[in-house]
Amino acid sequence: MTLSRTRLSSHLFLSTLIAFVLGACDQKPGDLGQMTDGDDALCGDGIVAPGLEQCDDGNAQDGDGCTANCTLEDSPACGDGIVQPGLEQCDDGNAQDGDGCTANCTLEGQPVCGDGIVDPGEQCDDGNNADDDGCSLTCTLQASVCGDGVLAGLEQCDDGNFVDGDGCTANCTLEGQAVCGDGIVQPQNGEQCDDGNAVDGDGCNNDCTHDGSLCGDGVIAPGLEQCDDGNNLDGDGCSSICQLEGQSPCGDGVLQPGEQCDDGNAIDGDGCTANCTLEGQGLCGDGIVQPGLEQCDDGNAQDGDGCNNDCTFGGILCGDGLLDPGEQCDDGNNTSNDGCSAACLLEGQSPCGDGVLQPGEQCDDGNFVDGDGCTANCTLEGPLSCGDGVVQPQNGEQCDDGNVQSGDGCTSTCQLEA
Numbered sequence: 001m002t003l004s005r006t007r008l009s010s011h012l013f014l015s016t017l018i019a020f021v022l023g024a025c026d027q028k029p030g031d032l033g034q035m036t037d038g039d040d041a042l043c044g045d046g047i048v049a050p051g052l053e054q055c056d057d058g059n060a061q062d063g064d065g066c067t068a069n070c071t072l073e074d075s076p077a078c079g080d081g082i083v084q085p086g087l088e089q090c091d092d093g094n095a096q097d098g099d100g101c102t103a104n105c106t107l108e109g110q111p112v113c114g115d116g117i118v119d120p121g122e123q124c125d126d127g128n129n130a131d132d133d134g135c136s137l138t139c140t141l142q143a144s145v146c147g148d149g150v151l152a153g154l155e156q157c158d159d160g161n162f163v164d165g166d167g168c169t170a171n172c173t174l175e176g177q178a179v180c181g182d183g184i185v186q187p188q189n190g191e192q193c194d195d196g197n198a199v200d201g202d203g204c205n206n207d208c209t210h211d212g213s214l215c216g217d218g219v220i221a222p223g224l225e226q227c228d229d230g231n232n233l234d235g236d237g238c239s240s241i242c243q244l245e246g247q248s249p250c251g252d253g254v255l256q257p258g259e260q261c262d263d264g265n266a267i268d269g270d271g272c273t274a275n276c277t278l279e280g281q282g283l284c285g286d287g288i289v290q291p292g293l294e295q296c297d298d299g300n301a302q303d304g305d306g307c308n309n310d311c312t313f314g315g316i317l318c319g320d321g322l323l324d325p326g327e328q329c330d331d332g333n334n335t336s337n338d339g340c341s342a343a344c345l346l347e348g349q350s351p352c353g354d355g356v357l358q359p360g361e362q363c364d365d366g367n368f369v370d371g372d373g374c375t376a377n378c379t380l381e382g383p384l385s386c387g388d389g390v391v392q393p394q395n396g397e398q399c400d401d402g403n404v405q406s407g408d409g410c411t412s413t414c415q416l417e418a
Contacts, residue, residue, distance in 0.1 A: 044059055078103070079093065079095045081093030089107045089112060090107050091105050114127065157173070169182065182196065190355070205337075211335075215241060220306075250262060256276075260283065319333055328346045360403060363380050387403055388400065398414060
């Protein structure tokens, strides 16, 4: 009797085990506990499949942080089954292509910005809906970005990286060539500066000439600088902020000759300007030109800086609108690329100072320095001659405009042109 019961129990256990195994093997895809070959990703198996699942918490329930589609809850994302207006065209709850909605949540079979295919009407399509990567979210080309691998704008090259030494610099200029914008000053090529970019307004123009706006560039900016000795050192007569040293400055609280007021600060709007002139009055020295009364107003009461202390032009100043000896032109500003450069030289011509002897030049030593045998006007230094900017009637000169070119009102032999 006991043996029979034992055999019966064994038969029941074996039957139950066989039924469990057969039942497990008969589960449908998607059922928890599905038996796989180990290579198939299964949502709900507790294992996150990279690239296919955002999460996998081992169940098929929503509301616990991980949806039944194995996408993160409370974190809008492509593949969560929720269409995000303006960001997604569709969202079918998975990250698979070929089912009508791509893994990027764009509709398949239609021209769509962001699908990676340049369709008619699109300037570009980089496969995403992000701005500032060269192709906008509306599939229009954006401003050229150095390092994006696309040659555009002012770039000489673009190899897709920010590494120097591979033929194309991190500034997208060709290496091994003397080029404005490569960060190397080439005086023999007429460069006064080179800050490694092609941007104006930062002290060095895009043609590698000083724009006069930067203290230490050797160019006095009217109304802003009292001096500029080409460095940023104190103790050499011109301070690091381009103010004359050894003088009682505006802003020291002491009323000095030439100052209308001095309130001890350099702030405008408190009755006394940063130039020590009274506010609210049209006065010479307030930095405001009064038409009909003043020819200029540089905000100070000093002579010798291009604008006299009575607000009349004085001395030679490039940008005052007066053609002075030594200037090829003067259009009343300190801006380059408008036909007359910030150094008052004619643009669009091979300039004096480029190191190349051009017709009409007596010499060209590659700089703008006097006293080295060749003047800044490319005339030989020494005895007075035609082209030196000084009219010598005793030598038969009727005029002398500082050059030896005809066609500008004064001939190459210093005779007035009809």
